[in-house]
Amino acid sequence: MNEEGIPIFPLLVASLVLCYFGLEVNRQRNKLRAIFNVFDREESAIAAVLEQWVESGELEPLVISNPT
């Protein structure tokens, strides 16, 4: 077996680069999902409060009208 033929150092560096790349892609993906995402019925507690506020007139839609 020719031990000198195995380039350990470049392989190690390449593995580290790949690991870093994978971790960075994962980090950015998580950040993207934290900023922009969908929600489901688990958030019905928020929806119930908002519905109540809008129905009672406590919260009103924004209307922008141009001056005549």
Next chain:
Amino acid sequence: MNWTSHSHAVSGRRFKLRPKVREQPLTLETPRFHVFLIDTGWNGPVSKVLHKHIPLFHHYHPQDPVYILSREQSIKILKTAPEHIGRDPMIVVYDIYRSKENQTKEKANYHGFRLNLGIIKNPQQALRKLQEFLKFVAIHRMADCLSCEVERELHRKGLGNMVKLLREASEASLEIL
């Protein structure tokens, strides 16, 4: 420009944020979303940008009502959902359209989507995200499965980030060489 508001309460209709199946096909003018801006005001620079530009949402989509919560209302809301503290200012968009076609459980549970701008510290970056968000809503407002479009958008951005990373990595290695 004069900002006024009109009450939903006087109309006497029940206000519901739950999605419902619609018989008529979606058009560009069909009201589809209810938009809520939640902001406790801790991220000042991003809040300023958001409040300045949120009327644009109304200009682009006048058929979809925009509600701006006061600081006190935002605090009350986040008390009911403490997991979102620190993510505001956030735009929460409830989608009241449900497709007639059979959907998976995950897709059937979909109620809307949101943009958590409080995570971003740079106001310019927040403005860019807001522009992308507005564009996303404008492009996909007739989509049958909006949760699928959100997934696609995230995937597309993820690929874009990978390319950017690769480019930066190759530039850095060229500099080292």
